[in-house]
Amino acid sequence: MDVTTTTARPNVSGSRTPPKVERTGIVLRPNNSRVVIRPFQPADDHRVERILGRICALSEAQVEAQLEEVMREFRDRHQKIRQYFLERFENVRRLLLTDQPIGEGRRLLIGAYFTQEYALESAALFNPSMIWAPDQSGVPDGSKRFIISLRATGEGHISSITFRSGLVDAAHRIHMDEPTRFVTAPDLVPNTLYDKFLFLRKLVELRIDGPFAEQVIETLGDRFTLEQLEAAIDRALNLSRPRHHELEPLAQGMRTLVRANYEVAFDPDLNVSERIIFPSSPTETNGIEDARFVEFREDDGSTSYYATYTAFDGKVVLPQILETKDFLRFKASTLNGPEVRNKGLAIFPRKVNGLYATLSRQDNENIFLMYSDMLHFWYTKVPIAKPTYAWEFVQLGNCGSPIETDAGWLVLTHGVGAMRKYAMGAFLLDKDDPSRLIGRLEEPLLEPNANEREGYVPNVVYSCGALVHEGVLIIPYAMSDYASTFATVPVDDVIAAMV
Incomplete structure (x- = not known):
């Protein structure tokens, strides 16, 4: 966790001059060449049986020739593809018409027929959330390594969570690591308790x-x-x-x-950019949306990383939570209680007055504060911010977890105004009593400019979580639900511009 040392306080003079935000020019665009292998499973078991029958009717020479063609075309596009084909064979083995032993080549070919590629970010790469990487070894003085999660959307508008990494140097410049060509889904952890x-x-x-x-x-x-x-x-x-x-x-x-409660694990050898959390449970069949990651300091001083996200099955929106210590093993869980509704839950980076705290928006318009003694159960809420200025008259929401500063809890927000235009703002909550709003920007901190307003959903800037590095706020944000970029602004300037 990076706690700023700012001593700025909201401006009591009523100044409306917004702080100057610097855009970095870095753009993370969707890349349709990044594909992951996924199961191809016809819904009709009789159809599966017919496909199996056709493959089993091939001669050994035909199997060898067909398998070689498949491997020549796809082996360099994926890691451990043979292992995946054998796993897919085991998934359909029950529908074979005989217990006759089957050679490895035919098993591999059967697995290939029940596998497909999915271009996970062919449509969009947006709604980023940024945290400091657990491993900071080998980083130059004054720099910090980060991990950024993004919502990747592909065919059928199915969303998943993908990752990138980079470095913020002593001059607050952002250096992105080049992603590799591979993308690999994690293994489902067996015998989860x-x-x-x-x-x-x-x-x-x-x-x-x-x-x-x-x-x-x-x-x-x-x-x-x-x-x-x-x-x-x-x-x-x-x-x-x-x-x-x-x-x-x-x-x-x-x-x-x-x-809906499961665990997944990645091979430790995988690069951060090669990890993808794809929908795994019945509640997520139509996507995992808008993960808001936060580095959380536990009572014992240890660190955990939590991410609230939206699970969508095509009909029902369900807030859920991811938990990890190392970005290799993730536990997904349902959030519970009558106030677990709608989108946009954001967890505070530590307990407040001995309780977990989170921002929420149950009514599509206002921002609420919730406390709980249990991370997975939420029963009560209090309103803390309502749409007040013209650029947020339609609705108000958070843009990630609160950031702790000496002046209070800094909260980035999004507001929706006329023509359904999204802009980003900020407000400040009392550090000891976050139900008290003590400062607020009257004008947007960030609005879509001419280069950012065209995309899948036009006229939108949106973030799921920012960081502070040596007094400078680093904001990763999406441009019109298509691509992502970064902006920076001194924290003192943001707080000083508040009224």
């Missing part, structure tokens, strides 16, 4: 509780795996066969909930 107490509380919240849920839960230990839950559900359904049709929706709800 689930907490029975938290699981039961979420069932109650979703109104999936009742005699059937109790029958399932009572057979599980305090911590259980997905496989153990599946077995418990099957036992409970078998004991209630006459009511199977009535109970199946409850069973499916329990399965969906547990699959």
